[in-house]
Amino acid sequence: MSAVPTNLKRTILFETHKNAGAKLVDFGGWEMPVNYGSQIEEHLATRTNCGIFDVSHMAAVDVIGKDAKSFLEKVVANNVNKLKNNGQALYGCLLNEHAGVIDDLIVYRLDPNYRLVINAATAHTDLEWLTKQASAFGDVKLIPRRADLNNSQNPQGMIAVQGPNALNLIKQAIPELANSASELKVFHAACVETSLGEIMIARTGYTGEDGAELLIPLANTAKAWDLLVDAGAQPAGLGARDTLRLEAGMNLYGQDMNDQTSPLDVGLSWTIDRSTDRDFIGRSALEKTPQQFVFMGLILQDKGVLRAHQIVKSTKGQGEITSGTFSPSLQKSIALAKLPINSEVGDIVQVVIRDKELNAIVVKAPFVRHGKALV
Known part of the structure; x- marks a missing residue:
């Protein structure tokens, strides 16, 4: 196995991972832990108790100024006006003029400002694009909170604590967060002095x-x-993070979609708000380009492993797997795939794996949520 390149970025937790014996790999230019021993144990610990993930390679960007909302109405395809209350969060996409997905992100309303959390590998290009769009607005300032980004202020690390026992462990570990951990609704946030x-x-x-x-x-x-x-939180690496998100039916930027992909073809039409005449970037291209695929789950019926880019054949046409893995929770191979537009749950399709056509059944994602199999 080749050595990890020496020019990779490292998060503030790099030494912590190294001291814990993590296997470190190149992930989008960052030297990150893929596992600490057993990826499957880390996956199952998150499903049954609590996993902890270093996500400090992702980037928070504060959007401040009196034109912040108008700016976000222009660049985010989902509608930030849905953020009625301080602390509320919204998932959405940044689209280019051709309606390709520049990135997916979460927008938080933190009165009087907003905060974006964008993906690690796209942070620099996202910030350049956002800065360019912001120049058309009078009073908008972008303040990155990741140390390596231009004009960064008060840099932060980011930790994801996930699992049925996660909120309890947060209360134990950082008692000042106990009230928020108890009271916050899903997709809400709070800033707390500790x-x-x-x-x-x-x-x-x-x-x-x-x-x-x-x-x-x-x-x-x-x-x-x-x-x-x-x-009591179990350190977990990128390997478990990927199998967990795939079981949960969640898209990964750069794998399930990119700037050439229409959000309509990868199950993200629910994030495109067209209930008003708001002229967000990419809207006109989106309305001129019909949906070409449905985005659905597959479970392999034969022996093998589903992987990205494998061709899917059916009586209704041809599709392609965007993400595939072996599911530790289901003990089966699963995938997310762009399938012919008239594909339906229960269809049997053939996946080309090493020149063989193996049977898979079409299902509705997610495969697993809150520790329970849904398929």
Whole structure:
């Protein structure tokens, strides 16, 4: 196995991972833990108790100024006016003029400002694009909270704490967060002063389990991690993060969609708000381009493993797998796939794996949520 390149970025938790014996890999230019021993154990710990993930490679960007909302109405395809209350969060996409997905992100309303959380590998290009769009508005300022980004201020680390016991462990580890961990609704956030500095606790995640993501002052991120591990959270790497999100039917940017992909073809039409005449970037192209695929789940019926880019054949036409893996929860191979537009749950299709056509059944994702199989 080749050595990890030496020019990779590292999060504030790099030494913590190294000391814990993590296997480190190149992930979008970052040296990140893929596992700490057993990916399956980390996956199952998150489903049954609590997993903890370093997501400090992702980037928070604060959007401030009196034109912040108008700016977000233009660049986010979902409608930020749905954020009625302080702390509320919204999932959505940034689209280019051709309606390709530049990135998917979460927008938080943190009065009087907003906060975006964008993907790691796209953070630099996202920020360039957002800065360019912001130049058309009078009073909008973008303040990144990831240390390596231009004009960063008060940089933060980010930890995801996920699983049925996650909120309880947060209360034990950082008692000042206890009220928010008890009271916050799903897809809401709060900023709380603690002995570790101001922490944003957001009841969001990427695993299909309950839990929260914590944005913590950079200097105290490792301390917060250690407190959570001491309370009983299981460190988990990118391997488990990927199998968990795939079981939960959640898209991964760069794999399930990119700037050439219409959100309509990858199950994201629900994030495109067309209830008003709001002229968001990509809207006119979206309305001129009909949906070509439905985005559905597959479960392999034969022996083998479903992987991205495998061709799917059916009597209704041809499709392609965007993400595939072996599901530790179901003990079966599963995938997300772009399928012919008239595909239906229960259809039997053939997936081409090493020149063989193996049978798979079409299902509705998610496969697993809150520890329970749904298919």
